[in-house]
Amino acid sequence: MKTSASALREKPGALRRFWNAEHGTGTAEWMPTGQRRFFLLPRSTPRIPGGLAFPFLAAALLLAGCVRSGPPADLVIINGAEPESLDPGLLTGQADGRVALELFEGLTRYDPTNAAPIPGLAESWEISPDGRVYTFHLRPHAVWSSGEPITARDFVYSWLRVLNPGTASEYAGVLFYLKNGEEYCSGNIRDASQVGVKAMDDHTLRVELKNPTPFFLDLCAYVTLRVVPRQAIEKYGDRWLMTRPVPCSGAYALVAWRVNDRIRLRKNPRYWDATHTRSEIVDLLPCASANTALNLYETGAADVVWDKNLVPGELLDILLKRPDFHSFSYLGTYFIRFNVTRKPFDDARVRKAFALVIDKKRIVEKITRGGEQIASGYTPRGIPGYDTPEGLGYEPETARKLLAEAGFPGGKGFPSFQYLCDTTSRLHEQIAVELQDMWQGELGVHLEIRKLEWKTYLRAQGDLDYDLCRSSWIGDYIDANTFLDMFMSNNGNNRTGWKNPRYDELIREANAQLDRIKRGNLLRQAETMLVREEAPIVPLYYYAGLMYYRDSEIRGIFPNLLDVHPIQAIYKMSPKSNAQRSTSEMPAARQGTGLSVHNRPPTTDR
Amino acid sequence: MYFLKRLVFTIPLILVISFLAFGLMHLAPGGPFDKERAPASPEIKRALEAKFHLNEPVWKQYLRYLGLLWDRTPEGNWHRVDGGLIAGDFGPSMRYRNHSVNDIIAQGLPASLTLGALSFCFALGFGLPLGFVTAVRKGNWQEYAGSFLALLVICVPALVIGPILVMVFAIKWRWFPVALWCSPWHAVLPTLTLGLYFVGRIARLMREGMLTILHAEFITSARAKGLSETAVLLKHGFRLAVLPVVSYSGPLLADLLTGSFVVENIFQIPGVGVFLVNSTLNRDYPMVVGLVVLYAALLLLLNLVVDFAYSLLDPRVKYE
Numbered sequence: 057m058k059t060s061a062s063a064l065r066e067k068p069g070a071l072r073r074f075w076n077a078e079h080g081t082g083t084a085e086w087m088p089t090g091q092r093r094f095f096l097l098p099r100s101t102p103r104i105p106g107g108l109a110f111p112f113l114a115a116a117l118l119l120a121g122c123v124r125s126g127p128p129a130d131l132v133i134i135n136g137a138e139p140e141s142l143d144p145g146l147l148t149g150q151a152d153g154r155v156a157l158e159l160f161e162g163l164t165r166y167d168p169t170n171a172a173p174i175p176g177l178a179e180s181w182e183i184s185p186d187g188r189v190y191t192f193h194l195r196p197h198a199v200w201s202s203g204e205p206i207t208a209r210d211f212v213y214s215w216l217r218v219l220n221p222g223t224a225s226e227y228a229g230v231l232f233y234l235k236n237g238e239e240y241c242s243g244n245i246r247d248a249s250q251v252g253v254k255a256m257d258d259h260t261l262r263v264e265l266k267n268p269t270p271f272f273l274d275l276c277a278y279v280t281l282r283v284v285p286r287q288a289i290e291k292y293g294d295r296w297l298m299t300r301p302v303p304c305s306g307a308y309a310l311v312a313w314r315v316n317d318r319i320r321l322r323k324n325p326r327y328w329d330a331t332h333t334r335s336e337i338v339d340l341l342p343c344a345s346a347n348t349a350l351n352l353y354e355t356g357a358a359d360v361v362w363d364k365n366l367v368p369g370e371l372l373d374i375l376l377k378r379p380d381f382h383s384f385s386y387l388g389t390y391f392i393r394f395n396v397t398r399k400p401f402d403d404a405r406v407r408k409a410f411a412l413v414i415d416k417k418r419i420v421e422k423i424t425r426g427g428e429q430i431a432s433g434y435t436p437r438g439i440p441g442y443d444t445p446e447g448l449g450y451e452p453e454t455a456r457k458l459l460a461e462a463g464f465p466g467g468k469g470f471p472s473f474q475y476l477c478d479t480t481s482r483l484h485e486q487i488a489v490e491l492q493d494m495w496q497g498e499l500g501v502h503l504e505i506r507k508l509e510w511k512t513y514l515r516a517q518g519d520l521d522y523d524l525c526r527s528s529w530i531g532d533y534i535d536a537n538t539f540l541d542m543f544m545s546n547n548g549n550n551r552t553g554w555k556n557p558r559y560d561e562l563i564r565e566a567n568a569q570l571d572r573i574k575r576g577n578l579l580r581q582a583e584t585m586l587v588r589e590e591a592p593i594v595p596l597y598y599y600a601g602l603m604y605y606r607d608s609e610i611r612g613i614f615p616n617l618l619d620v621h622p623i624q625a626i627y628k629m630s631p632k633s634n635a636q637r638s639t640s641e642m643p644a645a646r647q648g649t650g651l652s653v654h655n656r657p658p659t660t661d662r
Numbered sequence: 663m664y665f666l667k668r669l670v671f672t673i674p675l676i677l678v679i680s681f682l683a684f685g686l687m688h689l690a691p692g693g694p695f696d697k698e699r700a701p702a703s704p705e706i707k708r709a710l711e712a713k714f715h716l717n718e719p720v721w722k723q724y725l726r727y728l729g730l731l732w733d734r735t736p737e738g739n740w741h742r743v744d745g746g747l748i749a750g751d752f753g754p755s756m757r758y759r760n761h762s763v764n765d766i767i768a769q770g771l772p773a774s775l776t777l778g779a780l781s782f783c784f785a786l787g788f789g790l791p792l793g794f795v796t797a798v799r800k801g802n803w804q805e806y807a808g809s810f811l812a813l814l815v816i817c818v819p820a821l822v823i824g825p826i827l828v829m830v831f832a833i834k835w836r837w838f839p840v841a842l843w844c845s846p847w848h849a850v851l852p853t854l855t856l857g858l859y860f861v862g863r864i865a866r867l868m869r870e871g872m873l874t875i876l877h878a879e880f881i882t883s884a885r886a887k888g889l890s891e892t893a894v895l896l897k898h899g900f901r902l903a904v905l906p907v908v909s910y911s912g913p914l915l916a917d918l919l920t921g922s923f924v925v926e927n928i929f930q931i932p933g934v935g936v937f938l939v940n941s942t943l944n945r946d947y948p949m950v951v952g953l954v955v956l957y958a959a960l961l962l963l964l965n966l967v968v969d970f971a972y973s974l975l976d977p978r979v980k981y982e
Contacts, residue, residue, distance in 0.1 A: 141759040148697065224709040226695075229702030242705040297760045315761065315769045317843065317932035341842070341930070348930050351828060351840035511692030511945050518696060528698070548700030548707075 126312075129320065129339035131610075131628050134349050136363035138316050138342040142297050144282040145218045145225045150530075150619070151363070153279040155319055155340055158308040158623050160282035161327075163192050163211065163261070164273050168625040171534065171616040173273040177206060177283065177305065177328070178261070187268025187570050188235075194259040198328045200285060200303040208255035210305075213286045216240075216248050227280045230532065233272060235264040267568045270575065271535035278533060282306075307333050307624040316342055321623070334612060334627030350375075353604060359628055360605040360613065362621065364426070367602050369482070372425050380606045383427035384615030387436050387531035388599030389539070390428075392491075395520050396592050397553035400471065404590050405462040410524075411448040411594040412455035413498035414491065420597050423486045427602075431595035434587050435539045438617050442536045442576050447587035447595060452498045459499055467500025473523040474506040478513035484526050487596070517551050527551075527593070534617055536579045537567065543586055543593075554592035559585050664981040665970060672962040676955060677728075680747065683954040684727060687947050688720050694756035694945045714756055727753060727951065752952035757944045763952040767934060770921070771956075773843055774933035777925070778918035780853040785860035785914075790907065792861065793868025797876070797903075798895060808865065816862035824855040824928040841930040852929045856922055860914060864907055871903035878902075901975055908975065912968035916961040920953070 139152035144160050147153060157166070165176035178192040198206045215234070218225045219241045232238040235252030239245040252264030265272060275281060285303035288296045296302065302310045307329065308321035319340040323333045341358060343349045349366035352358040361367075367375060375381050394401045394410075401407055416430035429437075433444035456466070464470040475491065477484040488505045495501050503524075508516060516522050529549075531538040541547060541563055545555035559582050566578035587595060601619045612625035693716065701707045711717045715726055725731040729746015745751035752763035789812075796808035815823075831851060832840040838850050875881060876899065884894045921935025934953060941949035972979050 138758075140757050143760060146759050148699065221705060221709045222713075224701075224706055224713050226697070226699070226701040226706060226710070228706055232702065238703070242703055294754070294760065295762070298765065314932060315758070315766055316926075316930075316936060317769075317773075343930055344936065345927050345930070347825065348841045348928060351833065352842070352930075355833065355836070355840050357839065357842065509692075510943060511690075511696050513692075514696040514698060515692040518700070548702075548704065551700075 126320070127337065129337045130335040131337075131360070131623070131626060132339045132341065132358045133623070133626075134343045134352060134358045134361040134363065134366060135319075135340040136343065136366065138344075139319070142310070142313065142319075144279045144284055145214070145223060145227075147279065148226055151342070154362075154620070154623075155321075156279050156282065157306070157620065158321055158338075159302070159304045159306045159310055160279075160284060161198075161305045161307075162278070162282040163194075163276040166277050166618070166620045166622055168612060168622045169614045169616065171618040171620050173277045176277065177211075178276075181273075187270070188265045190263040190265070190272065191256075192261040192263065194261065195328050196259050198305070199326050200305055201301065201309045201324045201326050202285075202303040203326065204287075204303065205258070206283060206305055207258045208261040209258075210283050210286060211261050212253050212255050214284045215253050215281065216251060217284070217289070218280055219251065220248075225280070230275055230278055230280050233265050233267070233269045233275065235266050237266075268570045269567065270572060271533050271537065274533040274535065307622070308338065311337075318342075329624070333624050335623070338623055359610055360603065360626070362603040362605075362613075362619075364600075364602040365481075367426070367604070375604075376425075376427065378604075381602065381604045382613075382615060384601045384603075384619075385427075385429060385436065385438065385617070386599055386601040386615075386619045387439075387534065387538070387617045388528065389431055389434055389436055389595050390487075390526075390528045390597050390599065391431070391434065391593050391595040393517070393522075393525045393527045393552045394592050394594075395522050395525070395553055397520055398523055400462065400464070401473075401523060403462050405458040406464070407591040407594075408448060409455040409458040409462070409499060410495060411591050412451045412458070413494055414594060414596065415450055415494060416596055418494075419487055419490055423483060423490060424597065424600075427600040428597040429600070431598045432587070434583060434593065434595045435536045436531070436598040436617070439534055439536055441572050443580060444536075445580050445584045445588065448591065455499065464501075467502075470499075470501045472502045472504065474504045476506050476508065476513065476516060476522040476525040478510050478526070479507050480510050487526065520551065520553050525551075528599075530599070531618070536576075536583065537563070540579055540582055540586070541567075552592040554590065556585065556590065559590075665966060668966055668969075672959070672966075675962060676958055679958045680728070680951055680955050681724065683951045684724050684947070685720065687942070687945065687950050688723075690945065692945055694947065696945075714754070727948070747955070752955075753948035755941075755946055755949050757941070757946040757949070763948050766937060766949065767952065767956065770932055770934035770937060773931055774921035774926075774935055775919050777849065777852055777856060777931060777933060778915070778921065780849055781857035781860065782911075782915050782918050784853050784857035785864050786907075786911075788857075789861040789864025790868050790904070792865035793870075793907075794872060794895075794900070794903075796865065797869045797872030800873070809869070812862040812865040812869075814862070815858040816866070818858075820855050820859065820922065820924045820928075823858055824851075824925060827851050827854055828928070841928070843929070843931045848929075852925050852931055855928065856918065856925045860918070863910070863914075867906045867910055868903065871906045872899060875899045875903040905972065905976060908971050909968055912964040913961060916957065916964045919960060920957045 135154060136151035137149060139147065139155055140149055141147040141152055142156050142159065144156045147156055161176045163176055163178040164173035166172070167174045177194055177198050179195045181190055181192045183190055194206065194208055200206055215231055217223050218228050219231050219237055221241060221243050228241050232241070236245050236250045237252065240248060240251045254262045256262050269275070283305050285305070288299065288303055292299050297310070297313070304310060304324055307324055307327045309324040311320040311322045313319050321338045321340070323336050324330060327333065341352070343352070343366060346366045346368040349358070349361050350368055350371070353361050367381070376383060394407050396402050396407070420428045420430055432447040432449060434447070435442065435444045437444050459465070459467065475488050477488045485505065485507060492503055492505060495503060517525050517527070529539060529542070542549035543552070543554065544550065544560045544563055545557070562578050562582040566575045566582065569575040569578060586593060601615065603613065605613060609629050611627055611629060613621050694714070695701070695707060695710050701710065708717070715723055718726070722731065726743055727747060729743065729748040729751070731743045731746075732740045733743050734740055745753065752767065755761050755763050755766060758766060792808050792812060796805045796812070799805050828840050828851060831837045839848050842848055881894060881899060884898045920938065921933035923935045923939040925931065926933045926935045937949060938953045938957070941953065969981070973981055
């Protein structure tokens with residue numbers, strides 16, 4: 057064996073042989089030259105061990121198993137998180153509600169353009185002069201998708217089911233406006249016939265309320281109050297939505313619901329307004345990743361993406377400039393809770409000082425960047441008949457004065473405290489850091505950011521185990537009450553420890569008030585306490601909704617405060633009409649159809 | 663006999679695992695019904711907890727979960743509470759209220775199994791030859807290229823590989839769909855993303871095994887017999903060199919079959935991997951324990967299969 061360096065120089069390939077020999081691999085000198093030839097892959101394929109061929113065979117077989125049948129959908133919408141439930145009485149998520157609203161109809165339903173209540177299964181109604189009794193007249197020919205008539209008794213059943221303590225419906229609160237609704241739900245009244253909802257005959261429903269509730273027709277369109285099929289539920293219990301066919305009362309029927317895969321809806325031909333259902337088959341896809349949603353949309357696998365969380369934050373600045381990204385304001389507020397049971401935040405002067413040094417503009421421009429409007433009041437603007445009061449603005453001088461009055465001049469002696477936020481989004485931490493900077497810079501106080509995983513955070517918030525806490529709230533119906541009643545002393549959503557009898561009284565008085573203007577004033581007084589005088593919370597900004605779809609292809613989606621978009625009205629333009637469209641100038645074409653004018657919302661707040 | 667004994671032994675092991683999972687989940691702060699929005703009244707929250715028996719002491723909940731809880735009927739007769747693990751019932755999901763855990767596993771597992779099996783095949787199909795070649799072509803460019811490739815796919819996580827593959831093959835060239843799970847084409851990119859790392863791992867294990875084997879005396883004697891190099895390496899060498907890969911395959915397969923959170927997330931695949939992570943965050947107790955038990959059972963079973971395969975491949979190994 058030649059191993060000297062000179063031998064290596066002698067002929068090419070020697071280095072390799074030298075290496076192989078030294079390391080004991082490969083060919084040895086004693087082997088016949090013919091077999092010294094090596095191979096990249098085995099030459100003699102038949103001799104490949106079975107273990108190597110098997111994987112490919114198995115792969116081919118497995119692949120054959122994952123083909124799905126069924127026609128393509130007319131409309132594909134990315135709906136956000138996988139629904140926890142599609143049962144109107146049990147569900148709590150927005151993505152869940154959007155599907156259930158299509159399957160089950162209420163006495164009223166949402167106008168696609170502005171989310172105002174319009175006649176649904178009730179074709180007309182009368183309201184008693186004191187505003188406490190509603191008599192609904194149901195459509196006599198309305199039927200379930202199974203063909204059975206929908207009667208007033210179905211509504212009584214559906215509503216009592218929500219209130220029944222055994223159902224354990226987390227949203228039963230929207231029916232507490234009924235006479236004896238809350239009492240029945242908490243078990244103080246056992247007799248369901250005492251609850252203020254009765255079927256007078258097959259098509260007449262009489263509803264008796266505790267108070268004149270001016271937003272009751274809005275509530276009737278709310279998902280929890282929609283009518284559900286009694287027979288199916290009594291037969292199958294909690295699993296009734298897993299059986300097929302599910303009797304549906306809405307514009308669509310449920311064809312398939314595969315967890316984390318897709319929900320397929322098909323037009324319900326027996327729906328009373330089926331002539332106005334624009335798309336035959338609609339697929340709703342769950343999606344957890346914003347990048348995936350954007351990719352699906354960009355490659356044409358999805359037509360509409362209507363979840364704000366499904367816009368990649370890194371690309372927000374670029375995407376928002378595109379015409380197919382639609383930003384609009386809706387009923388949600390991002391705010392900070394103070395734990396008023398802890399010193400020194402039991403002092404309103406301290407809370408106000410903290411509120412007065414927050415530069416909210418910096419937060420919406422630097423961090424959220426999605427077209428959000430800064431919030432001075434708590435209730436978002438745009439609610440008809442309600443004028444949100446001005447809260448505390450940016451006045452660092454006043455803030456320092458207040459803090460000094462409270463006994464902490466220049467932040468001296470102020471105990472260090474924690475700001476609680478959750479880890480569901482990076483946004484929360486970024487805002488926390490920004491706030492930390494503002495408070496330390498302007499007031500000289502020191503805080504620590506305490507990040508907790510979602511459920512732990514919620515538990516800490518509920519147990520008042522925090523000093524300051526990031527929070528948010530989304531309204532259920534277009535009325536200030538959906539934001540204000542939660543800060544009543546015993547409301548489970550208060551979570552600040554702030555209890556004020558005058559506030560409670562104002563809200564109660566407002567909701568007993570028949571006159572809309574007087575009611576608005578009372579609510580306004582209450583909110584002024586909340587955001588100006590007592591400040592147990594500091595609103596930071598109002599949420600902006602964000603959807604993306606191409607105006608040139610998709611019709612029937614309108615921005616509105618509730619961010620509800622009945623699918624019945626949505627459709628995809630046929631390629632033919634699209635072609636005609638593209639020949640004419642786009643802006644002119646937009647003006648041409650009455651609908652699409654609304655499709656481009658002004659990005660400024662209303 | 664030996665394997666039968668081991669099979670019997672897995673049952674207490676699974677019980678211990680389920681107990682640990684159950685106990686740990688209940689120790690974590692927050693519960694399935696802690697939400698941003700409180701239930702309409704405290705009574706509703708109590709009713710919810712009563713419905714899912716969360717108001718009972720944890721040991722009782724655990725026995726109920728196992729299906730080993732006896733309850734007295736109003737007439738005073740003792741009877742076993744229906745369902746439970748021993749009846750193959752993982753219980754209701756506390757988050758997905760229309761589904762039972764069995765439903766979700768039944769719907770999600772086929773996708774995870776398919777993807778896992780495909781990735782496993784891919785990992786073996788490419789990892790074994792790669793490791794083989796880098797070992798027998800030691801010192802050549804094939805070795806350097808192969809080893810570099812193996813190291814590369816080990817170092818770059820799926821979180822990076824996935825989006826890169828999507829960007830190149832799905833968005834730029836449009837060969838494959840970007841996500842979803844509805845045709846064989848949809849399986850290609852997820853399989854690559856999930857499998858590439860294991861190609862690297864298997865290639866390295868195979869290489870190590872092969873390098874050790876090449877020094878062995880029986881290889882020398884095989885060569886001395888005048889066998890062809892192919893026969894020496896494939897028939898005699900491969901069989902033993904593949905042993906490290908085999909023992910790695912068990913846990914690997916269990917891991918792949920139960921789904922991957924990252925890959926399922928990137929490609930929106932309806933598997934169980936996503937639930938394994940999310941159910942913990944959601945405190946969906948029955949779902950967590952159900953999936954942990956499933957994973958544990960699969961792992962134990964596949965380890966058993968691996969040991970069995972060992973006894974076939976290596977004549978020195980005998981189980982008593």
